[in-house]
Amino acid sequence: MAKFEEVKNGVIFPSGEKNDAFAPYFVGQSYLKTLVADPSLNVGVGNVTFEPGCRNNWHIHHDGFQILLVTGGEGWYQEAGKEAQFLQAGDVIVTRDGVKHWHGATEDSWFEHLAITAGRPEWLEPVSDEHYSNLKK
Template identity: 80%
Template sequence: MAKNEQVKNGIFPMGPKNDAYAKYFVGQSYLQGLVNDPEVNVGVGNVTFEPGCRNNWHIHHNGFQILLVTGGEGWYQEEGKPAQKLTAGDVIVTHDGVKHWHGATKDSWFSHIAITAGTPEWLEPVSDEQYNALG
């Protein structure tokens, strides 16, 4: 059994397979939207990653992204900086225009609430070489 599998039963629902964004991920993720109000121009979702899953490098234009880590173990990296290991309670703020990625560690489930404004630009995947070099 993978580490931290209990994140599947977290305080927020895990949601269905993240098929709408699957082409921007390596591995399997799940997405549950948490705010469905057309008058609120900020996305809020619970994103759950299976072990080894990560999203592609991406940039948020005319906005930002805040990650509230709710369980498991994961990684966050901005271009040109070392990756940061994340666990429950960590908070990440990604400013407008910053190229970054996030996802689970190789052997652990990972979940975070993503609060996102602006338009994402999806870029290249994090290579297996880059990812496997992490802790």
């Protein structure tokens, strides 16, 4: 049994439906519940839930930013050229405009965060299985 199984049902906000629209940019299964999608605002807010081992591809936010508020489980965040950071509930990540990065669950835990995002994402290559499996807490 994976750690933090309760995350799959949503810790604070509902986990949402399978994240099929963004599936090409993820390794593994994620779920998305959009919380704010007002076109008059230049920011979106979504609750993203990752099954164990799931992570998104490397990506960059152009003309904007991304703030991650970790609400449950255990995960990873990494910026290009830096060591991966182990994440758990209560952690906050700020990704500035133009920074290449990725985030997702650990191999053995569900993971959930709120993503507050402005700008346009540029999706890049997947995080390789070799790179991911070598991460250490």
